[in-house]
Amino acid sequence: MASSSEVSNPSGRPKLVLASASPRRLGLLQQAGIEPDALLPADVDETPLKNESAKDLAKRLARSKAEVARKVARVREDLKDAYILSADTVVVVGKRILPKAELVDEAAGCLRLLSGRAHRVYTSVCLITPKDSVRERLVETRVRFKRLSRDEFERYLASGDWRGKAGGYAIQGLAGTFVVKLVGSYSNVVGLPLYEAAALLDGEGYPVRSSWLDAA
Numbered sequence: 001m002a003s004s005s006e007v008s009n010p011s012g013r014p015k016l017v018l019a020s021a022s023p024r025r026l027g028l029l030q031q032a033g034i035e036p037d038a039l040l041p042a043d044v045d046e047t048p049l050k051n052e053s054a055k056d057l058a059k060r061l062a063r064s065k066a067e068v069a070r071k072v073a074r075v076r077e078d079l080k081d082a083y084i085l086s087a088d089t090v091v092v093v094g095k096r097i098l099p100k101a102e103l104v105d106e107a108a109g110c111l112r113l114l115s116g117r118a119h120r121v122y123t124s125v126c127l128i129t130p131k132d133s134v135r136e137r138l139v140e141t142r143v144r145f146k147r148l149s150r151d152e153f154e155r156y157l158a159s160g161d162w163r164g165k166a167g168g169y170a171i172q173g174l175a176g177t178f179v180v181k182l183v184g185s186y187s188n189v190v191g192l193p194l195y196e197a198a199a200l201l202d203g204e205g206y207p208v209r210s211s212w213l214d215a216a
């Protein structure tokens with residue numbers, strides 16, 4: 001356990017950049033007592049390559065986001081030695097990669113495919129250390145939705161809870177009532193597998209647990 005002087009002196013901790021604009025990812029880290037020092041969202045083209053698998057897409061996008069943020073951080077005096085953390089979440093039904101829904105028609109298409117079926121959610125986490133080593137973890141969660149009634153279908157689309165979400169749903173929102181089975185990490189579906197992300201940070205020398213009291 002870190003001594004009180006270390007714990008009470010958060011500035012002793014190495015800096016952490018979260019390369020994300022996702023309030024869900026920030027919220028998950030904060031829930032775990034991890035407070036990023038900076039948010040550097042990285043706008044990358046999320047279009048899948050021809051015949052690219054969901055796993056490869058998630059890994060490639062998470063890494064791209066981390067690399068974009070690293071270039072920005074390394075030229076900032078306050079972030080030049082920071083850890084850079086990013087993630088990308090992909091929802092797939094069979095081999096079909098679902099889009100991140102921005103339009104109601106996209107959300108309707110996703111729900112039609114998800115209703116009454118099992119699907120998989122992959123989140124890839126990418127960590128770049130202060131010495132620019134790259135560490136990646138890909139986590140899979142299997143989810144099964146109930147068959148949605150017409151009313152559930154229409155009410156969900158009207159809720160807008162699907163906007164900006166991979167696969168057109170947010171398990172932490174209304175869609176939580178559609179989930180009849182989940183095998184694996186719940187936080188992985190929301191957007192950041194906390195066990196794996198914390199283990200990655202800890203394994204690379206970022207003091208996850210000693211920061212808990214800083215967050216208190």
Ligand SMILES: Cc1cn([C@H]2C[C@H](O)[C@@H](COP(=O)(O)OP(=O)(O)OP(=O)(O)O)O2)c(=O)[nH]c1=O
Pocket residue numbers: 019020021022023024025041042046065087088089090091100121164165166167169170171172189190191
């Ligand atoms: C499946 C699912 C996705 N999501 C969200 C998490 C992510 O914000 C989003 C996945 O899209 P991503 O492209 O992975 O992430 P993002 O564009 O929102 O944020 P950034 O790239 O800046 O990190 O979908 C949920 O909130 N709940 C869910 O159940």
